[in-house]
Amino acid sequence: MALALQFQQIFLSPTRFCSQSKSTNPLFSLKLPPTPSIHPLAFALNAAISNINASAEEALLPAPLRRELMPNHVAVIMDGNRRWAKMRGLPVALGYEAGFRAVGNLIELCGDWGIRILTLYAFSSDNWFRPKVEVDFLMGLFERGLKNELEHFARAGIRISIIGDSSKLPKSLQNLIDKVVKTTKENSRLHVVVAVNYSGQHDVVQACQSIAQKVKDGIIEPKDISSFLVEQELQTNCIDFPCPDLLIRTSGELRLSNFLLWQLAYAELFFTHSHWPDFGEAEFLEALCSFQQRQRRYGTQSS
Numbered sequence: 264m265a266l267a268l269q270f271q272q273i274f275l276s277p278t279r280f281c282s283q284s285k286s287t288n289p290l291f292s293l294k295l296p297p298t299p300s301i302h303p304l305a306f307a308l309n310a311a312i313s314n315i316n317a318s319a320e321e322a323l324l325p326a327p328l329r330r331e332l333m334p335n336h337v338a339v340i341m342d343g344n345r346r347w348a349k350m351r352g353l354p355v356a357l358g359y360e361a362g363f364r365a366v367g368n369l370i371e372l373c374g375d376w377g378i379r380i381l382t383l384y385a386f387s388s389d390n391w392f393r394p395k396v397e398v399d400f401l402m403g404l405f406e407r408g409l410k411n412e413l414e415h416f417a418r419a420g421i422r423i424s425i426i427g428d429s430s431k432l433p434k435s436l437q438n439l440i441d442k443v444v445k446t447t448k449e450n451s452r453l454h455v456v457v458a459v460n461y462s463g464q465h466d467v468v469q470a471c472q473s474i475a476q477k478v479k480d481g482i483i484e485p486k487d488i489s490s491f492l493v494e495q496e497l498q499t500n501c502i503d504f505p506c507p508d509l510l511i512r513t514s515g516e517l518r519l520s521n522f523l524l525w526q527l528a529y530a531e532l533f534f535t536h537s538h539w540p541d542f543g544e545a546e547f548l549e550a551l552c553s554f555q556q557r558q559r560r561y562g563t564q565s566s
């Protein structure tokens with residue numbers, strides 16, 4: 264335990280979820296009038312500021328990425344935290360800690376690169392069957408992370424939502440989740456959706472139950488049930504783009520593990536052998552470049 268603590272102090276010093284947000288620089292949000300000002304000097308000045316504005320926006324995106332092809336919504340299965348720890352002879356808890364830091368880096372990159380929604384699979388409804396000490400550690404990590412970063416989320420324009428059945432979580436975590444969700448709900452730079460005690464099958468089942476109830480109550484008729492209506496009833500209805508454009512799964516497993524089963528119908532998939540704690544900027548860039556080279560046809564047109 265002492266060794267673990269020492270490692271934590273040396274290698275896992277607390278980092279902020281997001282560093283100083285580049286997009287909060289007033290230059291980036293400066294709105295210029297659509298028509299040139301009357302005085303030529305003012306016009307030249309406006310044009311110069313406009314160029315700074317444009318180049319600054321572009322500078323946030325690494326060279327191979329094209330802004331118009333960026334995914335709106337990225338979902339991630341953060342697999343391999345325990346394997347990462349075991350490979351290094353470390354306690355599992357340190358794998359989760361390192362995974363948590365990788366989350367912070369990814370949130371920062373998504374904010375900087377203009378991704379609108381990031382959905383993270385933090386705890387599946389099957390994860391309760393893990394050793395109690397591990398589950399307790401994860402619950403503590405979620406609580407500590409949310410508490411420490413709340414102020415920072417608020418400042419960095421990050422909105423937090425939770426999907427899954429949070430009624431089974433420790434009461435203190437439930438209360439904190441309510442507070443974080445309320446405090447950040449007006450933020451619009453990046454929407455981070457954390458799936459905790461989540462099951463994709465259960466999400467579809469609860470949507471069916473809700474629709475069945477509406478039919479029973481005479482609010483709708485069976486013929487009114489459509490894909491659109493089902494989507495409204497899924498837990499991801501809290502976000503602007505409910506269906507992810509890109510799913511990333513780390514650690515070499517090629518499966519969905521009950522994550523966003525309906526919502527991933529047309530997502531592009533990116534799998535990597537890296538364990539989640541090792542997933543950083545270079546690999547995220549690779550995933551996005553791969554995404555930008557895909558032809559998304561939604562089963563309709565030929566190429």
Ligand SMILES: CC(C)=CCC/C(C)=C/CC/C(C)=C/COP(=O)(O)OP(=O)(O)O
Nearest residue numbers: 341342343344345346362363383385405408
């Ligand atoms: C607040 C927040 C979003 C925190 C994130 C912390 C974090 C990384 C959680 C992931 C938990 C989890 C069950 C991962 C699955 O991989 P695994 O650990 O089971 O790895 P394994 O496949 O090697 O066993």
